[in-house]
Amino acid sequence: MFNLFKKKKKWIRFYSLTPGVKDINPWIPAGKLKRKWKTDALKKYYGKDSKCPVMKVKQLWQNKQDMLSGAGDQNHEGLYQHAVTCPALSTLFDTGYIMTAPADFIIRQDGSGKDFAWVSQVLFNDDGPTYVKGHIPEQTDGMRQLLNPHAPINETVVKLELPWRVQAHKDIVFLQIPIPYWDEKRFTIPTGIVDPSYSYEVNLQLFWHAIEEGEYLVAAGTPLAQWIPIERSALDNDTYDIIMEDANEEDIKNNKIMEYNRYQRFTEMTNLKERIDNQKIVLALNKNKERFE
DSSP, X not given: OOOTTSOOOOOEEEEESSTTHHHHSOOEEGXXXXXXXXXXXXXXXXXXXXXXXXXXXXXXXXXXXXXXXXXXXXXTTHHHHSXXXXXXXXXXXXXXXXXXXXXXXXXXXXXXXXXXXXXXXXXXXXXXXXXXXEEOGGGTTTXXXXXXXXXXXXXXXXXXXXXXXXXXXXXXXXXXXXOTTOOOXXXXXXOEEEOTTTOOEEEEEEEEOOOXXXXXXXXXXXXXXXXXXXXXXXXXXXXXXXXXXXXXXXXXXXXXXXXXXXXXXXXXXXXXXXXXXXXXXXXXXXXXXXXXX
């Protein structure tokens, strides 16, 4: 039986003009991307902790005593100080979709940092040899050097013409960003807004850093970019009433409650969801929001 009152989800459609791409090298939910540094940090700091509640309390007692005496493992609290548990990063890592390379291609550099050659076994356009193209230096003069100022950059930008097309609900646009905290040193992709109401082709620019002479394989399935859906209204600053002011008594009171909340529990005895839920409870006590709602 249909629920006539169920709110219909806003939709996003990625479709490939080349059969098989969606099955073998699809877009993937961002939360499924595995970062080695994140896995290593969890193993290093969390892997030694017991899952038994009694043993966790025993370990906690011993570790606190050892640290007070200066004899403890200074890395014990690493997990709770390490960025791997940061809610801001976790949300970013889990939001949106990851675009992957639909086929192998090789970039050949001659060491000059001016141009490149390429080869692939797959072409995604019957009208000519397109998968990899280039933007001439004049198209990105003055901006390409700013994407990663501390890395060399090829003057000609690598452009991927992909088999993907995109459609979306009229209220949806995408924020395209380089995959955050991802170990990819060969190239950087530009940040921008993709509006599928008029831009349905999916092309991607790679600002190429690996300019030493040699051949560089970008394998099929390589993560390339992250797309985060956002509401179109977020692009209009007039959507929001912005207030900037000094803290008042209610803010100061709420901040004191937050300080208490921060230390009321041993961090080792909580999980990230519990800590976030407690933060929400405290922030909801700030009565300033009643001025605007």
